[in-house]
Amino acid sequence: AAGVIQSPRHLIKEKRETATLKCYPIPRHDTVYWYQQGPGQDPQFLISFYEKMQSDKGSIPDRFSAQQFSDYHSELNMSSLELGDSALYFCASSLGALVTEAFFGQGTRLTVV
Amino acid sequence: KQEVTQIPAALSVPEGENLVLNCSFTDSAIYNLQWFRQDPGKGLTSLLLIQSSQREQTSGRLNASLDKSSGRSTLYIAASQPGDSATYLCAVSGGATNKLIFGTGTLLAVQP
Numbered sequence: 001a002a003g004v005i006q007s008p009r010h011l012i013k014e015k016r017e018t019a020t021l022k023c024y025p026i027p028r029h030d031t032v033y034w035y036q037q038g039p040g041q042d043p044q045f046l047i048s049f050y051e052k053m054q055s056d057k058g059s060i061p062d063r064f065s066a067q068q069f070s071d072y073h074s075e076l077n078m079s080s081l082e083l084g085d086s087a088l089y090f091c092a093s094s095l096g097a098l099v100t101e102a103f104f105g106q107g108t109r110l111t112v113v
Numbered sequence: 114k115q116e117v118t119q120i121p122a123a124l125s126v127p128e129g130e131n132l133v134l135n136c137s138f139t140d141s142a143i144y145n146l147q148w149f150r151q152d153p154g155k156g157l158t159s160l161l162l163i164q165s166s167q168r169e170q171t172s173g174r175l176n177a178s179l180d181k182s183s184g185r186s187t188l189y190i191a192a193s194q195p196g197d198s199a200t201y202l203c204a205v206s207g208g209a210t211n212k213l214i215f216g217t218g219t220l221l222a223v224q225p
Binding site for chain 2 (some may be wrong): 016022031033034035042043044045048050055058090092094096100101102103104106109113
């Protein structure tokens with residue numbers, strides 16, 4: 001069965017650079033979530049989209065932005081990168097915005113040097 | 114604000130032992146509760162999903178229970194194996210959207 005695809009799997013950037021993470025949800029899934037997991041931390045919700053509209057927003061820095069495109073894939077854009085942005089970034093997708101199981105991708109490991 | 118806590122933070126058991134991981138949450142208005150496994154530096158593997166109307170779910174050697182009114186869930190692992198060594202995370206969804214609030218995790222080590 002198709003799963004959630006994230007790219008790239010690993011990314012190394014320098015401080016103040018920009019990074020773009022991509023997420024391809026399971027086919028027919030219309031909802032995408034982004035989570036950030038710092039070293040030794042539990043995953044923290046960043047932002048979600050339902051039917052290409054932002055549905056919820058968590059502790060996402062103003063330097064980050066995201067969108068969901070017409071084909072339902074999503075991109076997380078991160079600018080002016082800081083050392084503290086180094087983390088695992090997970091994307092999850094679900095069918096519908098409520099009371100449904102979310103399926104997670106393998107994550108993108110971002111290292112800022 | 115929903116808060117999810119897991120006890121213990123770390124657990125070491127000999128192979129073959131049965132064990133219980135605990136998860137508690139402060140707001141009982143949840144849609145569902147999920148248990149995940151995470152190997153070091155790796156992604157999240159969903160183990161079990163319990164919807165708010167359910168009391169338990171089973172998959173192989175794993176059994177998860179949910180007591181929504183008391184804000185508690187347990188993950189029971191039978192006949193533990195070294196391959197079960199990982200961090201176990203519980204997460205609850207609720208509120209206006211389906212976002213997950215994760216617990217702090219339990220680091221499990223099963224000694225051969």
